[in-house]
Amino acid sequence: MLRFLLPLLLLAPTLHAETVFATRTMRAQTVIGPDDLTLRDMEVPGALSSLDGLIGLETRQSLYAGRPIRPGDLGPPALIDRNQIISLVYDKGGLMIVAEARALGRGGDGETLRVMNLSSRQVVNGVIQPDGTVKVP
Template identity: 55%
Template sequence: MYRLILMCLLVAAPVQADIAVATRTIRARTILTPEDVTLKPGTLPGVYSDTAQLLGLETRVAVYAGRPIRPGDVGPPALVDRNQIVPLLFQSGGLSIQAEGRALSRGGEGDQIRVINLTSRTQITGQIMPDGTVQVLQ
């Protein structure tokens, strides 16, 4: 009987975990280093629980000291800056077209951005590839 009650209490107790918090106020567009983040005991859904996952990521917004770091607060480092000339690549089947464009926003690998094709002056949407090329979305 006592074993059953003890097991129920253990199962019902909340599990303590660690959450990643900023050690100082970090401005947007800062690459995170080991000195910028630490672990703090607590439970909070939707936040990082491992500082190793954050290292090398770039802050998208200002992160304040002692505050938990959420996935929307960070992302891959920007490869393309606003107004930067970028190579555009359009591929469909066996057809491959390359051109130059001007980025209308800033972004990192995998981000979708708007780009102006410098030849036709049309706006297109593309995804930033690991080498900084913008793959035109169909």
């Protein structure tokens, strides 16, 4: 039985896994361009395997040339910087309140961010909206 399976295994197509690597060293908060990443024909566990959707993302930490890129290394470009004054939106049941707040961190669209309401000094978490406001759920 084994002698019949061996030729089938030898004829089976080999699977090639690809991994995304940095082509140059990039500092944190660098926006990824088309020449910054490349695919190599090797498999690295936990690393990204496709370039789809990576152009335009921002590095979350320093990336070094020739090193594989992991999912936590990249994120959406920051819309809000730490200590920036932003609009904080409370929207519940038809009531909408907009207040000024100070960002206590840095983040991009869809990320959760801690902010301090400037009038009440209350610290709350909110979600960054595409227009740069922070909405409290």
